[in-house]
Amino acid sequence: MKKYILLFALLFISIAIQAQETVVSEIKPVNIGPSVMSGRIVDIAVNPKNPTEFYVAYASGGLWHSNNNGTSLEPVLDSSETQNIGCVSVDWKNEVIYVGTGEVNSSRSSYAGIGILKSSNKGKTWENIGLKDSQHISRIIIDEKNPQELTVAVIGHLYTTNKERGIFKSYDGGKTWQKTLFINENTGIIDLVASSDNKNTMYAAAWERSRKAWNFVGSGKGSGIYKSTDKGKTWNLLTTEKSGFPTGEGVGRIGLAAFDSKVIYAFLDNQFRRAKSDKKESVNVLTKDDFKNMSVETFLNLKDKKLNKFLKQNGFQEKYRAQNVKNMVKEGNIKPSDIAKYLEDANAMLFDTPVKGAELYKSTDGGKTWRKTHKDYIEDIYYSYGYYFGLVKVDPKNSNNVYIGGVPILKSKNGGKTFISIQKDNVHADHHSLWISPTQEGHLINGNDGGLNISYDDGETWIKCNQPSVGQFYAVNVDNQKNYNVYGGLQDNGVWFGPHNNVESREWTQTGHYAYESIMGGDGMQIMIDDRNPNIVYTGFQFGNYYRLNLADKSQKYIQPKHDLGEAPLRFNWQTPILLSKHNQDILYLGSNKLHRSLDKGDNFKAISGDLTNGGKKGNVAFGTLTSIDESSFQFGELLIGTDDGNVQYSKDGGSSWELISKNLPKNLWVSRVIFSQFEKNRFYVALNGYRNDDFTPYLFMTEDAGKTWKNISSNLPNYSINVVREDFIDEDILYVGTDNGVFVSFDKGANWQIIDANMPKVAVHDLAIQKQAKEMVIGTHGRSIYVMDLNAVQQYKKVKNSDVAIIDIPKIRFSKNWGSAWSKWIEPNTPKETISFYVKEAGEYKIYILGEDEKTLFETKFKAVKGFNFFEYNVSMNEKLGKKYAKKHEDFTVVEAKNGEYYLPKGKYQLKILKGKISDIKEFEIK
Numbered sequence: 018m019k020k021y022i023l024l025f026a027l028l029f030i031s032i033a034i035q036a037q038e039t040v041v042s043e044i045k046p047v048n049i050g051p052s053v054m055s056g057r058i059v060d061i062a063v064n065p066k067n068p069t070e071f072y073v074a075y076a077s078g079g080l081w082h083s084n085n086n087g088t089s090l091e092p093v094l095d096s097s098e099t100q101n102i103g104c105v106s107v108d109w110k111n112e113v114i115y116v117g118t119g120e121v122n123s124s125r126s127s128y129a130g131i132g133i134l135k136s137s138n139k140g141k142t143w144e145n146i147g148l149k150d151s152q153h154i155s156r157i158i159i160d161e162k163n164p165q166e167l168t169v170a171v172i173g174h175l176y177t178t179n180k181e182r183g184i185f186k187s188y189d190g191g192k193t194w195q196k197t198l199f200i201n202e203n204t205g206i207i208d209l210v211a212s213s214d215n216k217n218t219m220y221a222a223a224w225e226r227s228r229k230a231w232n233f234v235g236s237g238k239g240s241g242i243y244k245s246t247d248k249g250k251t252w253n254l255l256t257t258e259k260s261g262f263p264t265g266e267g268v269g270r271i272g273l274a275a276f277d278s279k280v281i282y283a284f285l286d287n288q289f290r291r292a293k294s295d296k297k298e299s300v301n302v303l304t305k306d307d308f309k310n311m312s313v314e315t316f317l318n319l320k321d322k323k324l325n326k327f328l329k330q331n332g333f334q335e336k337y338r339a340q341n342v343k344n345m346v347k348e349g350n351i352k353p354s355d356i357a358k359y360l361e362d363a364n365a366m367l368f369d370t371p372v373k374g375a376e377l378y379k380s381t382d383g384g385k386t387w388r389k390t391h392k393d394y395i396e397d398i399y400y401s402y403g404y405y406f407g408l409v410k411v412d413p414k415n416s417n418n419v420y421i422g423g424v425p426i427l428k429s430k431n432g433g434k435t436f437i438s439i440q441k442d443n444v445h446a447d448h449h450s451l452w453i454s455p456t457q458e459g460h461l462i463n464g465n466d467g468g469l470n471i472s473y474d475d476g477e478t479w480i481k482c483n484q485p486s487v488g489q490f491y492a493v494n495v496d497n498q499k500n501y502n503v504y505g506g507l508q509d510n511g512v513w514f515g516p517h518n519n520v521e522s523r524e525w526t527q528t529g530h531y532a533y534e535s536i537m538g539g540d541g542m543q544i545m546i547d548d549r550n551p552n553i554v555y556t557g558f559q560f561g562n563y564y565r566l567n568l569a570d571k572s573q574k575y576i577q578p579k580h581d582l583g584e585a586p587l588r589f590n591w592q593t594p595i596l597l598s599k600h601n602q603d604i605l606y607l608g609s610n611k612l613h614r615s616l617d618k619g620d621n622f623k624a625i626s627g628d629l630t631n632g633g634k635k636g637n638v639a640f641g642t643l644t645s646i647d648e649s650s651f652q653f654g655e656l657l658i659g660t661d662d663g664n665v666q667y668s669k670d671g672g673s674s675w676e677l678i679s680k681n682l683p684k685n686l687w688v689s690r691v692i693f694s695q696f697e698k699n700r701f702y703v704a705l706n707g708y709r710n711d712d713f714t715p716y717l718f719m720t721e722d723a724g725k726t727w728k729n730i731s732s733n734l735p736n737y738s739i740n741v742v743r744e745d746f747i748d749e750d751i752l753y754v755g756t757d758n759g760v761f762v763s764f765d766k767g768a769n770w771q772i773i774d775a776n777m778p779k780v781a782v783h784d785l786a787i788q789k790q791a792k793e794m795v796i797g798t799h800g801r802s803i804y805v806m807d808l809n810a811v812q813q814y815k816k817v818k819n820s821d822v823a824i825i826d827i828p829k830i831r832f833s834k835n836w837g838s839a840w841s842k843w844i845e846p847n848t849p850k851e852t853i854s855f856y857v858k859e860a861g862e863y864k865i866y867i868l869g870e871d872e873k874t875l876f877e878t879k880f881k882a883v884k885g886f887n888f889f890e891y892n893v894s895m896n897e898k899l900g901k902k903y904a905k906k907h908e909d910f911t912v913v914e915a916k917n918g919e920y921y922l923p924k925g926k927y928q929l930k931i932l933k934g935k936i937s938d939i940k941e942f943e944i945k
Contacts, residue, residue, distance in 0.1 A: 039772070040771065041772075041885060045775045048802060049803050050515070051513060051803070053533065054445075056077070056488050056507075057447070057489060059074050059449050060073075060464070063452045068457075068462075074103075075102065077126070078489070079801070080094040080114070090482070093136070094116065099130055100781075100801070102116055102130070103120050115157045116136075118131050118132060119131075121155040121207060123172075123175055123404050128799075129153065132145050147187075148185060151171040153172045153205070154170070155171070155208060168184065171185060174711050175228050176228055176708075179202060180202055203226070204223050204239030208407065210273045212277055216248065220281055222243075226270075229638075229709070230709040231633070232636025233636075238264075238266055241262075241264065260385070261387040262378055267290075268287070269285065270285075272408055279380075281384055284408070285375070285378060286399060288372050288373075291373055305357045308353045308357040309357045313352075321340065325339045342582070361586060372401060377391060391433055406449070409422075410451045412453050417431055419432065420461075422449065422463075424447060442479070443479050445465045446509075447509060451464070457473075466510070468487075469483065491541065491592055492784045493796075505797055505803060506540070514534060516532055519532045519533070540558050543556065547597065548602050555605060555619065560590070560639065561589030561607070563593065565619045577607075578607060578609065578622035578624070588639045588640070593607065594644060595608075596646040603616060611625075611626050612656070643660055644659050644661050656671070663685050664679055665677070665678050667724055681727055682727055683705060689740050690703070692743070696744075700720065703719075704740070706740065713737055715754075715756060717729070717731040717754065718730065730752075732768055739755070741755040743786075747812045751763065752767055762811060764818075792808045794806045809826055810826070811886075822936050824853070825854040827940060830851055830944045831944075831945055837917040846916060846917045849893045852889070856885065857887060857933075860882060861882060861933055863879070865880050866931075866932065867927055874899055875903055895912075895922055897920050928940065
């Protein structure tokens, strides 16, 4: 009963926000790219009769279509309720598209979906046809002879158990569903393939996985390979102990490729540990493990040169050199084992796990028996995060030509015995999808974390097709220049910066200069820019690896705080928070499980707190870390921090003492943002995020008494987790939030919320940054790059909300004699476009006039206005007859036909009038 009450409540919230009257429906944020680095691709569907036509599925950036071999791509999923995709399949004959929503790569930002979406009109409209609680769908197979018959692989929830996972069948195009394979509530199906010579024969890869915020178990007994000989109606387990394929707790993600009903490849993430004898021993070189059981006597007898080499190469602070460390051991302050512990921070298990890793298996008898194709380990393809991969494809023309993808992409021409890399120029790392032409030798289409690549010579050279703006931003920020720059950190694509008014085009490929510039690699994280010198930038990559950059001379300095020898290692979040002090730009804050402060631009840090978390949890993911930092604009050293385990801590005295102020907030949630109000000293805002427990409730709270009491201000926000909250800098009642499915605005401190989606699809918004001089908000999305939104109209709401009609803004117009002309008749003429913003209390048809002296009409048009804010694009023209009539009485008024046939207003003063019946507003403007 409780389940149905919850579902009803969620439905009510969703209907409420859709039905609520909005005044922001015409506010259109502008996408400014960037596109060159692209974003993660999870699947590709290619037209078998015309390989220049295909659909490309981005993990969180929607579905895009190309019919010109990737020269251009157009979005086709923007009208749907999600941009999060696990797979795509197309019935090319009937032009029906099926999208399995919810990414299956199981990473930190693999967003859940809403079931299967179907379009019968090339993506103009979409219908949800079921499996809504699946959250992550990996494969859809459409029966070629009967396209109403669908076989679907569902991996299921990422963070919690659920029953809607396994294999599902539909015989009526998705109207009804039958579950035909279910293993357990932790095990779903990660891959599904059909034999080319017998479509009744299918193979399914089961994967048992369990992700928590502090731990990821990417293998289990439920993992294995199943076979069906009746198109997925019934299934049998192939990978028994006698099959030759690994079984048990260490069996991780499996990718499948079927050449025919006999020859099948399985690409395994083998999580069983390597034998100790397999470890390559270094000669006369110290390793971390050497110190774990080293005696004091042995340590003190180490040669200084040898010990110093180890300390320097492993990044020990300058104060830790051979003689200093030996003295600490001699005096009993530390043990030799502390040397190893110093390097084993909370993130080490991610990258220091000696598992067998990537293995390729082959069956030549339809899956009855399996053998590993290679003798040695396939090194440097999975590392320790094979859960993120699983790509294997076999050439439909030759069963010995097999391709595997992980960090690099490799190919084998001998059935997997040996491999060579085809990770060539212009190919990004981390591969998830590959199409191999069944007819043209060497024709490949590859999807990876950096977009789309096409090859016609079997991977020797690649074409990069990164036209869509599908960047996956974690964080954005702005500098304070008049022509300001936007900075952003992206998933697996580093940190970039570029102009706020960028317009994406292909012109840069001719000039050789792209508008955005890369300034950091890895997974790009938060960015702070010195207000006094925009060339000084603080940023970095995952797990607290931060640098101070000087963009002028391209220099950089590593500034991550370090713990002292003998102390417990610091824990750094994947997205480690940093903050430059509002009061002194030499002061930088950085959060581990403690808050660190530098008074000298990051050169030296001091911890100004103890552990502000609940102490962490045992696991292979850093947990018990700071996630958000803010400093009051009223008082230096008045600080707020949030943690991944639900703590909000407050200090009034620069970190000397801390108060836990989150006792009355919901427990065990990720604190995604803490901010001080700019208007009231004791007003704070806190956003909590339950995404990592498959809880999508929007948790947003405000306090007016420095955390003694809290008010829930999530109000009518729909069921999407909140990543960021920002306060407007002019109107204290206006708030903005970025959620996992869009950006919202409130004009009454959170009592009511309205979505801003006129020019944006439903996409995850990770960060918001406000540039005060420009009155613009930068929206960092995790899937559709960056948008810029003009705040001027929004900030006028309180002033105009009771007006029948109110003109808000007419931009400053500069006259140009080149209006309407171009240097060639074959070039599009220079046409002015000025946006006039106005507000109306009631929707309807309004008349817009441009008036000269004595209110004589020079231009008029009708405009269908919506309730709220409206934006009229005016081309600064006048009516020819009205203009000539006006000129007869005004000798200084010129009427000249431009080359494009338009008549543009000359320099002078004019009036804009907006009218409906007896209500109107009028405002003067000037063309200079």
